[in-house]
Amino acid sequence: MTNIIFPRKEIEKEIPITKDIEEKISLFGTPLERLTQDELEIEVFPNRPDLISMQGFLRAFKSFLGKSSGLKKYNIKKPGKNCKVTIDKSVKPVRPYTACAIVKNLSLNNERIKEIIDLQEKLHLTVGRNRKKVAIGIYPLEKIKLPITYKALKPSEIKFQPLESQREMTALQILQRHPTGRKYAKLLKNYDKYPIFTDANSKILSMPPIINSHETGRITEKTKDVFIECSGHDFEILSKTLNIIVTTLAEMSGEIYQMILDYQKKKITPDLEPQKTSIKLENVNKLLGLNLKQQDLTKLLAKMGHYYKAPNVFSPAWRADILHEIDIIEDIAIAYGYQNFQPEIPQISTIGQESKESIIKNKIAEILTGLKMQEISTFHLIKPQEAKLMKMQKPIYVEDSKTDYKILRPNLTIPALRILSENIDSEYPQKVFELGIVFRADESQETGIKETDSLILALTPANFTEAKQHLDYLFSQLGLEYKLQETEETGFIPGRTGSILFKDKLIGYIGEAHPVTLKKLGLKMPAVLIEISLEEIYKAI
Numbered sequence: 001m002t003n004i005i006f007p008r009k010e011i012e013k014e015i016p017i018t019k020d021i022e023e024k025i026s027l028f029g030t031p032l033e034r035l036t037q038d039e040l041e042i043e044v045f046p047n048r049p050d051l052i053s054m055q056g057f058l059r060a061f062k063s064f065l066g067k068s069s070g071l072k073k074y075n076i077k078k079p080g081k082n083c084k085v086t087i088d089k090s091v092k093p094v095r096p097y098t099a100c101a102i103v104k105n106l107s108l109n110n111e112r113i114k115e116i117i118d119l120q121e122k123l124h125l126t127v128g129r130n131r132k133k134v135a136i137g138i139y140p141l142e143k144i145k146l147p148i149t150y151k152a153l154k155p156s157e158i159k160f161q162p163l164e165s166q167r168e169m170t171a172l173q174i175l176q177r178h179p180t181g182r183k184y185a186k187l188l189k190n191y192d193k194y195p196i197f198t199d200a201n202s203k204i205l206s207m208p209p210i211i212n213s214h215e216t217g218r219i220t221e222k223t224k225d226v227f228i229e230c231s232g233h234d235f236e237i238l239s240k241t242l243n244i245i246v247t248t249l250a251e252m253s254g255e256i257y258q259m260i261l262d263y264q265k266k267k268i269t270p271d272l273e274p275q276k277t278s279i280k281l282e283n284v285n286k287l288l289g290l291n292l293k294q295q296d297l298t299k300l301l302a303k304m305g306h307y308y309k310a311p312n313v314f315s316p317a318w319r320a321d322i323l324h325e326i327d328i329i330e331d332i333a334i335a336y337g338y339q340n341f342q343p344e345i346p347q348i349s350t351i352g353q354e355s356k357e358s359i360i361k362n363k364i365a366e367i368l369t370g371l372k373m374q375e376i377s378t379f380h381l382i383k384p385q386e387a388k389l390m391k392m393q394k395p396i397y398v399e400d401s402k403t404d405y406k407i408l409r410p411n412l413t414i415p416a417l418r419i420l421s422e423n424i425d426s427e428y429p430q431k432v433f434e435l436g437i438v439f440r441a442d443e444s445q446e447t448g449i450k451e452t453d454s455l456i457l458a459l460t461p462a463n464f465t466e467a468k469q470h471l472d473y474l475f476s477q478l479g480l481e482y483k484l485q486e487t488e489e490t491g492f493i494p495g496r497t498g499s500i501l502f503k504d505k506l507i508g509y510i511g512e513a514h515p516v517t518l519k520k521l522g523l524k525m526p527a528v529l530i531e532i533s534l535e536e537i538y539k540a541i
Contacts, residue, residue, distance in 0.1 A: 001046060002052070003042070003043050004052055004057070004122070005039050008036070008037065008038055008040050010054060015065070017035070029334055046126055047321035049123060049241075049244060050244050050316075052123065053248045055252065056251075069303050070307060075255070078257075084148070084261075085148040085150055085229070086147065086262045087261060087263050093193070094194065095135075095231050098230065099229070099269040100259045101246050101270045102225065102227055102257040103226050103256055103257070106253065108221050108223055109221055128209075134237060135209030135231050137197065137206045137212055138226050138245075139206075141226055142224070144205065146200060150231070152196070155171035158196055163212050164178075164180075171194050174207065184209060184210050184211075185210075187209050196208075199216075203215070208231040228246065236402070237320070239270065242269060242270050243318040271317065274316065277313045277325060283329070284329050288333055288336070290336070297332065300332050300335035301335070361453070364478070367477045371470060373470075377434065378412070382407050384406055386418065387414070389491070390414055390490055391491075411454065412434050412531055415434070416434065417517070420521070424522060429459065429461060430459070437454070452533055452535055454532065455531065455534055456530070456532075457530040458529050460525045461526050480540060481502075483502075484499065484510070492511035492513060498510050498511065502536050502540070507535075507536050508530065512528050
């Protein structure tokens with residue numbers, strides 16, 4: 001979540017702010033945090049980055065009010081001469097994708113420049129996850145000669161004057177001495193080459209995701225045309241981010257021009273074609289408890305900026321949150337108005353009480369927090385490369401996944417190792433645990449998948465002996481006994497790995513992670529993991 005402040009006078013040029021409008025701002029899903037004579041502050045949730053700019057908010061809110069409802073279209077022009085970005089294969093290991101555009105005929109002043117910079121930084125913080133997923137560069141086109149090249153070079157081969165610096169610096173000097181370089185240096189850690197954008201004169205524009213060039217990376221009031229690039233690891237996310245930026249600039253009177261991206265297979269961005277999602281009226285009414293008709297959906301979806309032609313909904317290309325039918329139904333609920341739903345008491349008689357499984361899990365969590373362990377909660381899905389690292393057999397893929405996470409996790413070991421690898425610069429020792437669901441194929445189940453509860457403990461730096469002390473304490477506090485038997489597990493050191501037996505049944509393992517596993521994950525310290533299936537423990541307590 002992020003709070004955005006807009007100048008009140010600019011908002012009121014489009015929408016006079018009355019008591020009714022104040023209420024509708026919150027009902028739209030952007031809680032009104034503060035309203036003064038000069039400013040309006042709202043809270044924008046992470047699923048709606050298109051509302052971060054004043055232009056984006058006004059576009060969506062006016063549609064919600066019925067002032068300009070329906071699917072908005074922007075005129076987009078084909079790539080001009082030399083409007084091309086060549087993506088060199090050298091960027092593939094470090095930051096493989098970019099999405100680019102040109103916007104011309106802007107009329108900028110100090111206020112609008114500030115809005116553009118604020119939008120860029122808010123997108124870095126939210127969608128970009130502090131530039132890890134998306135880094136954005138906006139450049140004055142008059143200082144650049146097209147076409148553009150996106151490539152990676154060794155740090156010693158990169159030298160330019162970074163933004164807010166008085167002299168040229170090498171890539172390593174930027175990461176070590178420049179304030180912005182030091183802040184984001186971890187994003188290029190462990191890479192032997194760094195990505196850069198250069199123009200036709202081999203002039204360096206930027207070193208994403210770190211910093212722009214001082215010469216070409218600053219827009220001013222004299223800037224009329226801009227070149228925009230978004231770089232990262234997921235082309236779909238980059239495209240959505242670019243769409244948000246270019247449509248915001250189009251609301252500032254800019255004209256959008258596409259660019260050719262020369263990968264092995266050419267792409268053209270930005271693509272503002274509406275995205276299509278199929279919905280069923282019966283699903284809408286069942287989920288919302290309403291009795292809507294097709295014509296009702298047409299009106300309600302238009303209020304949220306969509307176009308409906310049964311059974312398909314066509315949504316704006318800058319809506320990054322539309323992934324599934326349920327997202328469309330949520331928009332229908334907002335347009336209908338949560339204040340208009342009539343609460344009903346279910347016609348059932350039940351007695352509520354905590355399940356035995358929950359009581360046991362709470363007890364385990366209490367014991368482990370007493371050992372100064374920190375509880376974590378990770379995604380139910382893992383990435384294909386994580387499954388490959390642990391040599392996972394017959395992974396269960398999620399159909400049509402919209403993210404990098406595509407496989408149902410078979411254990412908690414994989415996500416626990418991910419958490420450790422993502423926190424290598426945090427304070428040590430690190431001692432974490434998770435109680436969560438894992439999945440395995442089982443034809444006896446209606447869905448073909450069996451879900452069970454599992455427990456993982458991960459300690460670093462640590463050894464087998466220290467981990468076993470934690471295991472002994474946990475079982476003693478639960479009033480249970482277990483046995484260990486030497487075994488081998490993928491990704492762990494032979495001779496330092498054991499099977500955990502409970503009532504002569506295999507329920508888990510304990511082991512030290514293999515140095516090869518640690519190296520692949522970038523882990524600096526030895527790590528020990530314990531994973532236990534809780535099914536037999538539930539039966540015993």
